[in-house]
Amino acid sequence: MSRLWRTGLMGVLLTGALVACGGESEDTQVRDNTQEVLDYYAAYPELFQFKTPADLPADLAWENGMDLPDLGSPDAQKGGTQYGSIQDFPRTLRTVGPDSNGGFRTWLLDDVTLPLASLHPDREFEFYPALATQWAVDEDTATVYARLDPNARWSDGVPITTDDFMFMFFYHRSEYIVAPWYNNYYENTFSNITRYDDHTLSVTLKTNKPDFMHHALDLRPEPQHFYKELGDDFVERYQWRFAPTTGPYVVRDEDLVQGRSVTLTRLDNWWAKDKKFFRNRYNIDRVVLNVIRDTNNVFESFKRGDIDQFGLNLAEHWYEKLPNDDPDVANGYIYKSVFYNQRPRPNYGLWMNTSRPLLDNQEVRVGLQYATNWDLVIESFFRGDYTRMNTTSDGYGEFSHPDLQARSFDIDMAQESFAAAGFTSRGADGILVNEQGQRLAFTVTTGYESLRDILTILREEAAKAGVEYRIEVLDQTAAWQKVQEKQHDIAFVALGVGVEMSPRFWDTMHSDNAYDDAFLADGSVNPDRQVKVQTNNMEVLANYELDQMIDVYADSSSREEMLVLSHQMLEFHHNYASFVPGFVQDFYRIGHWRWVKYPAFFNHRTPSLATELHVHWIDMEAKAQTLAARAGGETFEPEIRVFDQYREP
């Protein structure tokens, strides 16, 4: 992260220097890396292979996912303009490299571009076609074969071919893009890409994990013709150039108003607009995103009708700022909708650094579990709308543990555990001390400014059990950095999770990510081990038996074996007690003006945001009607809607 940031700064400095010198010779020179790319392919003959259609295995079972249900609603109308907001003006239009991982990236990549095939949001692990018309999975060799749609076009009209996929590997593995995560992912995940003809390819992965096809089918090509100038100056050269996209939305140069707003425009002749899974989606012609930094101002803009939709996840917004008896809601101008979704849940909770004194004591950790009153937070702060999280991996269906329960707040149990750890008497301030005079006090670090109140509640409650939580609210980057450097006692963070079949354990629980050489060859603790930084093992959790389980799990290709292991590891983790599970939000709720229309079933099962799949549309007539009615005092039926078809019991 810091390296990225430094590089970004270098970029800024360099540009500054160039401008200062007034030199333009380097900028006007046009690079052409076609030969370089070919040489690269030749240099890695294992990775890049060129064959003919005749070489395709004959017995492939081709699938096309066309029997899956449609997405969106056939009632959807195309057209209209949607007004929204972004917190920061995008710092770049690149989707990789320094500063590219901002909130605007969803509009450039995540939600809009097309992979080969996507997970159907209503089904368990079934794919619907996007860039591919057909694909075949060979589980033995961990290979996915795909046939591209011959009609697929980049937004500048150039056909999308297998070459763009080959180039994608070159691009993501190159040092030019200054994106170590991508370098690493492409290096370690895939072992081969083969070109059979312009529209047929295959991708092979290094391991045939049960969900390997997801990694392959999720690949999104890069436009080779656009990145001909790819070189050392990628970061600056492509900073403000909109790359041709496979998706429906483009950013035109004139729609970038620096520091103020960005507007996206729908392609009239988008190649996929009549396809089964896209015809009812991406309905809005123009999406205007204005920069509004302060959430309260965003809300006020929404209330004025300048913005069409506003997320009401926080109780404060749902109950206080936009209550059901608010005139705009009661008169039917603004609808409020709750949608219960099903997906892996971000694991909000307290992550204890077990390499710290006191926290390395199992009894202390168990005590802290009992001393942390999440139930009160859920009850009083979230008003009972959220539920308690039970393990690090809730929401993975069968992979989540069926009956593990997080420990509830219990002062007596907490004191029992603390007493077992030697903390028996209370000091003058009511905090427990042991015989050496050590106080039972820990710093809780977080980067979530909006959730600081939660920590103050936990702090007051923990004091009852004799623990002091010192609260440290840092800037988000600084907090994350502190946790990555393993400088924290206890961190209040959540790791974002995408929709995946099975939870990951290696990142957060394997000793590889806790210490350099955590164990000696015989499995005993290495006395000279050093804490490893810049990993996601926030608990510095290192256990030899657990390592074995994680390794088997990681290499396993049997779903049954993985299920058993997953449950075993979650049980181990529960007993180890180094993570105090927090809360789960099993829904999202939004307020939207009457003219924003959603399908009758509102949305599909897995997205975490209402707009993620772009199934909504804007009814411009209804907008004019609503605004006129609001001005004239005419009212409509209020709508407060709950969609609980996917609510988990």
Added chain:
Amino acid sequence: MLALNPETLKKIRRFRQIKRGYYSFLALMFLLLLFAIGELLINNRALIVSYEGELYFPTYSAFHPGTDFGLPYSYETNYRDLKARFQEQGGDNWLLLPLVPYSANENHSTTGIFRPEPPAPEYQHYLGTDTTSRDILARLFYGTRTALFFAIAFTLAVYFIGIAIGAAMGYFGGLFDLLFQRVIEIWSNVPFLYMVIIIFSVIPDTFSIFFRIMVLLSVMVLFSWTSMTYFMRTETYKQKSRDYVASARIIGASDTRIIFKHILPNVLATLVTFMPFTVIAAITAITALDFLGFGLPPPTPSLGELLKQGTSNLRTAPWIVTSAFGTLVVLLTLVTFIGEAIRESFDPKRFTVYK
């Protein structure tokens, strides 16, 4: 003694004649007194508990676990509940609660849901509660106390350093003056806010809140004394060439004596007039730092934090911002009035006519 000096007595008399400033001063002194005994007025600990024939004074003592008063828990006694319990039992046990029986940090909701509640005298939430149901009066009181004591300490420290260095520069002049001027020019160009952010990011969080306040104070003083030196330096230059300084030197007075005994009283008038502005600057600085999130760690009560909560709940909970803003206005007005009065009473020209 300075207090017996007839000149000083005259100034005090003059000050008392300026009613607006004088009453402001009295009001501020009264406030300071209240702050000094704050724990007796606003606190969730009882003032006196009479239990089983024995008297307890929990305010300033170590915490009393519930078991001390026959309650079944080992954590700090909830004295409000205890009072209700005593009344229910109807025995000889009794206790006396402070006027506002809440601490600044405890969440006390009347509905079981943590949300801002409007002022409710029946629950003794006289200014309502904030977004997590903490008593605003308690938070305001302790937040203001921190800000005010901080401001006073800040002013004293800045004046001490500023006067000493400024007077030395003016008095010694020459190379010393030249060098120090350059040092100050460089020093005053170091961005203060960044320094605070950087320093606070490296302070270990194990340090107590009091220590953090002290660090904040030192950093602010470190970057604020420079402006004072300019005035001191020019004033001292002016006074130095006067005859009375020359005669003091002939008598054999030391440099220190000349500066502090002879020159200082003559330049005080100018300095004193700056004092209220320094106090105001300190209060606004600590408020602004809290507002930006670089002040004291949560849940320390502070004016800035209240203002921030208030502005983000402007429509739904206007009582938060009104209390915080009102306090700030009153406080700054008082200090300004006092400042005006001091300036006027120190002015040797009693009647000034502007032409």
